[in-house]
Amino acid sequence: MSAESRFIVSPDWVAERLRTPGFAVIDASWYLPAHNRDGKAEYAAGHIPGAVFFDQDEIADKTTGLPHSLPSPEFFAAEMGRRGISDRHTIVVYDGPGFFSAPRVWWMLRIMGASDVYVLNGGFDGWKADGHPVEAELPKPETVSFSPQFAGHRVTTFNAMRDIIASGSRQIADARGAGRFEAAEPEPRPGMRAGHMPGARNLPATAFSKDGRFLSNAELKALFDEAGIDLNGSVVTSCGSGVTAAIITLALESLGHQNNSLYDGSWSEWGSRDDTAIVTGKA
Known part of the structure; x- marks a missing residue:
């Protein structure tokens, strides 16, 4: 058994790959009311350079009456494509503290057909603590194709x-x-x-x-x-x-x-x- 999870990557690993072709970063921060944190507002104030925001309450099936239900593959694929993310990209997902909401989007991406997906160790809080760059400018990605292969x-x-x-x-x-x-x-x-x-x-x-x-x-x-x-x-x-x-x-x-x-x-x-x-x- 290997010592560490093959799905976890370090801030340094991500920093080396920022802005390179075929590499994408997703801010998947989402919180419970008790956390007193607003993921979308924090993203707008500062995020990993080039990262796009994944709103777990919006990219969801709203017909179920349940919170952030899994969306259809077609809807998910369209939303990923609009964010410039293809199923062929190497994708890193993060949240604020490290391991709260990011694994949910990691899981969603993988069951929808993306295979090269990771979670950032330490989250955005750790990224900042390590002195890595932060930007507030919102990215304007070009739309790409995400071809879903749903693992129902x-x-x-x-x-x-x-x-x-x-x-x-x-x-x-x-x-x-x-x-x-x-x-x-x-x-x-x-x-x-x-x-x-x-x-x-x-x-x-x-x-x-x-x-x-x-x-x-x-x-x-x-x-x-x-x-x-x-x-x-x-x-x-x-x-x-x-x-x-x-x-x-x-x-x-x-x-x-x-x-x-x-x-x-x-x-x-x-x-x-x-x-x-x-x-x-x-x-």
């Missing part, structure tokens, strides 16, 4: 999730904090029940990085072992609204695990219904 099997729907729980056929890894998972803390969205899906294991998203930097592969494996996740089996990742679940997906893929999917509706869907099974307390 990497997305779990509500009906599939219900079948998985009924049969116990797949492992479930929940990225929410322990308080929400155990129903010791209320959900941040009104009208939503607290607890977790039967059989789910808790792997809080915050455990996968330290000071904005992703853990080593050995440390990642230890997290899965401690949570009782068998890496030889299939895994569905989930969270509050489908964003931080991708951090678990990133960790799984970093360890070479490919038999995984992400429950896009996550707890926003499961916990808001009155016909779904919910468990409280520890797994």
Whole structure:
């Protein structure tokens, strides 16, 4: 097993490649109200030179009634193309702190057909701390073609999730904090029940990085072992609204695990219904 994730790149690695043909950078910063941060406003005030902004609330399927649902491949491809990003580009995604919302866009790009996609270690906060350049000028990319090749099997729907729980056929890894998972803390969205899906294991998203930097592969494996996740089996990742679940997906893929999917509706869907099974307390 390699020491570090093959999907994580350093600020120096990115700085060496800025403005080179076929290289693209995406600011995917998105925050919960409790963070008191505005990703779009921060991007406008300063970003990695040449980076384009990915608004996770806008590049979404707004017909579901759920937050930032996965958009159709055609819509996603059009939005990427308008931002000058092709499925053939080498793409680096970042957010403010390092590993909160960026892995979601990393995951989206990959299931839509881009293969050469990475996440910036340390995020934009680390980029600035290392003294790398920042610009406020908004880029004006030329439109290119993004040819989507949607890997639908990497997305779990509500009906599939219900079948998985009924049969116990797949492992479930929940990225929410322990308080929400155990129903010791209320959900941040009104009208939503607290607890977790039967059989789910808790792997809080915050455990996968330290000071904005992703853990080593050995440390990642230890997290899965401690949570009782068998890496030889299939895994569905989930969270509050489908964003931080991708951090678990990133960790799984970093360890070479490919038999995984992400429950896009996550707890926003499961916990808001009155016909779904919910468990409280520890797994």
